[in-house]
Amino acid sequence: MNKQGSLICLNCEADNQLNAHTCCQCGQSLAASRTYYYLDLTDADIINGRYDHARSNMTRADVEMLALSSEQRKRYLLTARAFWLQSQIYYYKGYIDEAHAELLLALQNLEDQAGGERLLANVLNSLGNVEFYHANPEAAAIYYQHSSEVALQVGEHSAAAKAMGNLGLILSDTGRMDEALTWYRRSLEQAEQSGESLRLAEAYRLIAGFYAHEGPYNLAIDYTNKSLALRGQIADQASACRITSEAGEVYLNYRDLEQAETCLKEAQEIAHRTGYKLMQVTNLTVLAELMRLKGSSEAWFDYANRAFNQVGSVLSARSGAALQLVMYYISEQNWIYVRKYMQMLEEAVSDSSAYTERINLHRAQALLHSAMEQWDEAERRFTTAIDLIRSSHDSYRLADLQEDYAAMLLQHAAAEPDPTIYDRARATLEEIAITFRNLEMPLRLASVEARLAQMAASPQPQAMT
DSSP, rough: OOOOSSEEEETOOOOTTTTOOOTTTOOBBBHHHHHHHHHHHHHHHHHHHHHHHHHHHHHHHHHTTTTTTTHHHHHTHHHHHHHHHHHHHHHHHTOOOHHHHHHHHHHHHHHTOOOOHHHHHHHHHHHHHHHTTTOOOOHHHHHHHHHHHHHHHTTTTTHHHHHHHHHHHHHHTTOOOHHHHHHHHHHHHHHHHHHHHHHHHHHHHHHHHHHHHOOOOHHHHHHHHHHHHHHGOOOHHHHHHHHHHHHHHHHHHOOHHHHHHHHHHHHHHHHHHHHHHHHHHHHHHHHHHHHHHHHHHHHHHHHHHHHHHHHHHHHHHHHHHHHHHHHHHHHTTTTHHHHHHHHHHHHHOOOTTTTHHHHHHHHHHHHHHHTOOOHHHHHHHHHHHHHHHHHTTOHHHHHHHHHHHHHHHHHHHHHHHOHHHHHHHHHHHHHHHHHHHHHHHHHHHHHHHHHHHHHHHEEEOOOOO
């Protein structure tokens, strides 16, 4: 609306100096133009991750709006946009309930409002994000679907790409991988039509995540690198953080730990600098897993503990951080704290929770029962999680969990020598090897094959008589 360095009068379109309060040509108040100006500054601050500075400019916009009538504020979408921008500040700072309240007010102010379709699509998409973080995937999917429809009706390719990609994420997180890929491809089509580097990078990120779970893994690496290559063209710090963090996770699963650590620490620097709390929690959880794999016990606990302490009310982030702490305290044989975090995990996850959250819960329970040598219960928990993953056709996650399952079977066979249990462990490892071979993950495959070779060279345990 305003040119850089000037205010445009909404009555006669004359240029005015930034410090003007009345139009130099028609004499009308510039309160609406000044409101636009401060809202534009707020938007720019949010994009650049300056959330505290965005609050200051939002306050200035609110002061200017006091001089406007309700009809003026609604006609120029000022009230709706102000609520929307305030919701974004709250959201990135981790105040999800406050963001939700602002979004509902924005939605209310956009009802039957001509010209507000793009803003409406963004508000609906953000409402989907809130529902996702409150572990309500069905409600989130409805908002994303509606957002994409509104955006397509007015040719807003960027907003459509964003909503379609998020809908794909919901489908992936509920185990519907094939449907997820369909929406990721639709998102990429819309991103290409938008011509925006940001939307292209986000679409590449999502497709990389799909191939990281379904293979071939070289496509996950290729799309990850495509996404990373566009970071220099992206001003939006929240997106840059997500792209970098998820690249780290792709490399972590591939077991390129050095590249994973580089990406994850870079993402953490962005999240910390901007105060993007939701990504801080997610990224810290992945860093905890990295340190677990590296055998750095102190760093593992530090990252997991920091992640859990920053979770707050974000249910979708709680299970990952709690799982890491359960695994850490099992390794330390600190059963009091194991049960403490297990109880928190059980309270956070229910049968209606997202697919990933339920898997985290079953995995934590299975690992605890394994550590306590409660083999039947461990078997039940592993089987529940494995069946859940099989129903979604998530190849990587299945193989990853089966590695823990095979380890439990070998522990069981060692504690209670029984060749049938040993054979099940070997059969599980052979299945994992096939999966990693199909996924084209040579480092993971080599690790499993080494364990199979070790089993072949060792005497098989005999049943007790």
